[in-house]
Amino acid sequence: MISKSLRLVVLVSGRGSNLQALIDASVEKKINSKIVAVISNKAEAKALERARKASIPAVTLASKGKPNDVFFSELTTEIKKHKPDLIVLAGFMKIIPSALVDEFAGRMINIHPSLLPNFPGLNAQKQAIEAHAQKTGCTVHVVDHGCDTGPILLQNEIEILKGDTEDSLSKRLLAIEHQTLVAAIKLIEDDKLVLQRT
Numbered sequence: 046m047i048s049k050s051l052r053l054v055v056l057v058s059g060r061g062s063n064l065q066a067l068i069d070a071s072v073e074k075k076i077n078s079k080i081v082a083v084i085s086n087k088a089e090a091k092a093l094e095r096a097r098k099a100s101i102p103a104v105t106l107a108s109k110g111k112p113n114d115v116f117f118s119e120l121t122t123e124i125k126k127h128k129p130d131l132i133v134l135a136g137f138m139k140i141i142p143s144a145l146v147d148e149f150a151g152r153m154i155n156i157h158p159s160l161l162p163n164f165p166g167l168n169a170q171k172q173a174i175e176a177h178a179q180k181t182g183c184t185v186h187v188v189d190h191g192c193d194t195g196p197i198l199l200q201n202e203i204e205i206l207k208g209d210t211e212d213s214l215s216k217r218l219l220a221i222e223h224q225t226l227v228a229a230i231k232l233i234e235d236d237k238l239v240l241q242r243t
């Protein structure tokens with residue numbers, strides 16, 4: 046079976062380790078898709094360096110000091126330029142407004158560091174520790190109109206160990222996130238995961 050080759054646009058705000066996992070998977074041919082652009086709302090995001098190093102167009106579109114509607118209208122225009130099949134939110138720290146969700150309905154996915162629907166929103170690892178959860182994990186889901194509420198595509202779980210801190214848990218979880226995101230893209234390429242429009 047030949048996997049589809051999707052044009053991916055990855056939206057980021059920071060470190061970019063999930064982006065790096067996608068870059069590596071693409072170089073190692075674990076996925077067939079091509080990252081056609083990385084767009085960051087922060088100029089200092091390490092993710093941009095990672096993209097440039099991999100010769101992927103890296104675009105900064107600053108959100109700071111701009112009304113939300115102006116930023117998201119510019120972002121929509123920028124995303125469209127790259128003609129993506131799939132938009133991947135990989136540590137993009139802005140809530141996607143309805144208009145953008147509708148524009149790319151069923152073509153936008155997010156990676157979140159918890160077993161949704163548990164612990165949506167910010168600091169999901171801290172939330173899991175404070176709730177004394179015994180396990181947590183990560184979720185790749187379709188972006189819908191809510192915050193981390195869209196249809197779940199893939200999850201993987203890990204145990205929360207005695208003595209785990211937000212930092213130690215986040216580090217262990219990150220390795221699982223990288224695998225899960227790559228696996229989700231592969232399943233989408235192979236039509237084994239079908240994205241629903243919401």
Ligand code: GRF
Pocket residue numbers: 059060061062063064135136137156157158222
């Ligand atoms: C990850 O934990 C991801 O699940 C969340 O933001 C973090 C981004 O990390 N949405 P990185 O920038 O990919 O290293």
